[in-house]
Amino acid sequence: MSTGAISKNWEPREPGKSASQARRAPQVSAKVAIFYVALILAALIWLTPVITLVLTALKDAGDFAVNGAFSLPKSIRWANFSEAWQTGVGNYFWNSVIVTGIKVPIGILIEAMAAFALTHMHFRWANKVFVYVLVGLIVPMQMTLVPLTLLMNALNLIDTLTGLIILYIGFGVPFGVLVMRGYFRTLPSAIIEAARIDGCSWFRIFYRIALPLALPAVVSLCILDGVATWNEFILAQIFLRSDELRTLPLGLVQFSTQFSTQYDQLAAAVLISVAPVMLVFLLFQRYFVAGMGGAVK
Amino acid sequence: MATATIPAERISAGPKRSPSAKKRRDQLRFLPWVFLAPALVIYSVVVVYPMLFSAYLSFFRWDGVAPKKIFVGFQNYVVLLTHNEVFWIALKNNAIWLIAALLVPTSIGLGLALLLNSRFRGSHIFRSIFYFPAVLSLAVVGLIWTWIYHPDLGLANQLLDALGFKFLERHWLSDPQIAIYPVILAATWNAVGLPMLLFLAGLQTIPSELHEAAKVEGAGRLQRFWYVTFPLLRETTLIVLAITSINALKAYDIVYAMTNGGPANRTQLLSTWMYFLTYNYNEVGLGTAIAVVLFSLTLIFAIPYIRLMTRKV
Numbered sequence: 001m002s003t004g005a006i007s008k009n010w011e012p013r014e015p016g017k018s019a020s021q022a023r024r025a026p027q028v029s030a031k032v033a034i035f036y037v038a039l040i041l042a043a044l045i046w047l048t049p050v051i052t053l054v055l056t057a058l059k060d061a062g063d064f065a066v067n068g069a070f071s072l073p074k075s076i077r078w079a080n081f082s083e084a085w086q087t088g089v090g091n092y093f094w095n096s097v098i099v100t101g102i103k104v105p106i107g108i109l110i111e112a113m114a115a116f117a118l119t120h121m122h123f124r125w126a127n128k129v130f131v132y133v134l135v136g137l138i139v140p141m142q143m144t145l146v147p148l149t150l151l152m153n154a155l156n157l158i159d160t161l162t163g164l165i166i167l168y169i170g171f172g173v174p175f176g177v178l179v180m181r182g183y184f185r186t187l188p189s190a191i192i193e194a195a196r197i198d199g200c201s202w203f204r205i206f207y208r209i210a211l212p213l214a215l216p217a218v219v220s221l222c223i224l225d226g227v228a229t230w231n232e233f234i235l236a237q238i239f240l241r242s243d244e245l246r247t248l249p250l251g252l253v254q255f256s257t258q259f260s261t262q263y264d265q266l267a268a269a270v271l272i273s274v275a276p277v278m279l280v281f282l283l284f285q286r287y288f289v290a291g292m293g294g295a296v297k
Numbered sequence: 298m299a300t301a302t303i304p305a306e307r308i309s310a311g312p313k314r315s316p317s318a319k320k321r322r323d324q325l326r327f328l329p330w331v332f333l334a335p336a337l338v339i340y341s342v343v344v345v346y347p348m349l350f351s352a353y354l355s356f357f358r359w360d361g362v363a364p365k366k367i368f369v370g371f372q373n374y375v376v377l378l379t380h381n382e383v384f385w386i387a388l389k390n391n392a393i394w395l396i397a398a399l400l401v402p403t404s405i406g407l408g409l410a411l412l413l414n415s416r417f418r419g420s421h422i423f424r425s426i427f428y429f430p431a432v433l434s435l436a437v438v439g440l441i442w443t444w445i446y447h448p449d450l451g452l453a454n455q456l457l458d459a460l461g462f463k464f465l466e467r468h469w470l471s472d473p474q475i476a477i478y479p480v481i482l483a484a485t486w487n488a489v490g491l492p493m494l495l496f497l498a499g500l501q502t503i504p505s506e507l508h509e510a511a512k513v514e515g516a517g518r519l520q521r522f523w524y525v526t527f528p529l530l531r532e533t534t535l536i537v538l539a540i541t542s543i544n545a546l547k548a549y550d551i552v553y554a555m556t557n558g559g560p561a562n563r564t565q566l567l568s569t570w571m572y573f574l575t576y577n578y579n580e581v582g583l584g585t586a587i588a589v590v591l592f593s594l595t596l597i598f599a600i601p602y603i604r605l606m607t608r609k610v
Contacts, residue, residue: 052444065450117328132345138543139344140547145588176336231435234550250436253553253554
């Protein structure tokens with residue numbers, strides 16, 4: 001999809017402009033060239049950490065020790081990935097998949113229901129409830145850790161993925177409601193009213209009309225929330241204790257202290273954790289903009 | 298809104314339909330709560346109740362296990378302010394971090410947004426490139442930058458060596474005097490994407506006619522930015538500053554991954570020091586007191602944001 005958007009850009013957009021550019025061609029093209037060179041240089045510098053990461057993941061440990069991180073690998077060593085995968089990263093990966101895969105759909109469903117009630121159900125307390133929910137956006141995690149530890153202990157949910165998922169759903173509510181509310185507000189209330197007059201129940205309106213119409217917002221939220229869940233660290237750190245339950249960010253940090261000298265494998269492990277996010281980002285990047293726009297509107 | 302709907306209902310609710318209309322209104326009074334219940338219940342249990350309970354615990358001396366908590370009033374706060382050196386280091390680091398976050402990623406983000414807002418060949422690719430670090434987890438960002446700062450094999454020192462600035466080489470993350478700055482630089486790399494995205498969204502709402510008009514009036518590029526673009530980006534700027542400061546105060550994972558608060562606690566933040574006091578030293582009272590301080594600081598920067606978000610209801 002991204003390549004499609006790019007290739008479209010390669011065609012001249014404004015014929016009028018390109019004609020006037022043609023008249024002053026030599027001067028303009030020099031300027032354009034400088035502009036592109038500067039921009040490409042800036043982009044390369046910006047991506048240096050990522051390039052270093054990829055180069056490190058592809059070379060063997062001896063090569064790294066002799067030539068450092070920022071040199072082309074002597075020979076590409078794919079085994080780094082399979083070795084990292086087998087030393088636990090595969091396990092962390094599937095834990096992250098489980099947590100994200102369960103958390104995101106449940107979270108979005110309850111957030112969308114709440115946002116629908118706040119925008120289209122003529123609810124007198126809507127504004128107050130919304131402020132109450134917004135507070136959650138600014139609460140530092142640290143403010144909740146001790147009581148949550150007590151609570152999770154009492155419920156026997158410490159060191160379980162279930163417990164972690166419940167916490168993630170709770171902490172996801174403010175942002176989700178914010179995004180979904182932003183979108184539902186743009187749905188014309190006439191549609192909802194019309195359905196009411198036809199005798200449609202509120203649940204049906206929500207499920208059959210509002211939710212399908214809000215699909216762009218749902219997709220945006222899926223992606224933003226999915227990435228955020230995939231990357232979450234502090235709750236996982238506090239509430240997961242055993243190695244076989246760790247999610248990726250937590251597992252990687254542990255991995256790095258355990259195998260602190262095996263940079264090749266560590267880099268491969270980091271790359272494995274980044275790959276899905278990178279893929280989602282490349283495929284759905286326009287939804288990042290749309291989602292954030294919904295949060296600001 | 299409510300006043301507007303009442304007359305309409307009166308008109309439509311003729312004598313025949315009035316019972317069902319009443320039933321409908323009763324149903325409507327409680328039905329929104331049904332829709333809200335799942336989200337509100339889990340949010341209240343997981344976020345709001347623990348928050349309040351933390352504030353309560355900050356007035357007790359407690360190790361987290363003993364059956365009895367000893368009420369000590371404001372003593373935990375007094376201890377932090379007067380007897381806890383690391384608290385002040387953490388507070389100072391938070392302040393440096395906050396100032397850096399308000400100035401650097403926001404300006405870079407605005408600059409990139411202005412640059413990449415115009416359509417030119419490949420502008421989409423460059424947007425993706427500059428946004429990309431923002432989708433990485435801070436733990437991963439921390440790990441990557443830890444290698445860059447490695448004294449012997451890391452890129453930072455190798456680069457300085459190659460450029461002939463060998464005297465500038467440092468043990469970046471283990472020099473207590475400077476260790477916090479490399480961490481902030483790494484965090485900045487991750488923090489640029491969001492302001493850029495928000496500014497791009499903001500720029501797209503400015504009608505191009507305004508720029509055309511200013512151009513006709515003879516306004517230069519800089520003047521157009523200062524008198525047209527910037528005033529119209531005011532709201533976006535406010536949101537960007539609020540979100541960046543809130544995120545800056547939330548910083549935790551990246552420090553944990555890069556320095557774990559060291560060397561000699563010189564890179565502790567309030568968030569990491571809270572973790573140390575609570576989970577390593579079992580000082581639950583002091584830990585929750587720090588959390589309350591951190592939350593209060595966040596609140597200062599968040600209030601304008603919340604007002605802005607709710608004003609347009």
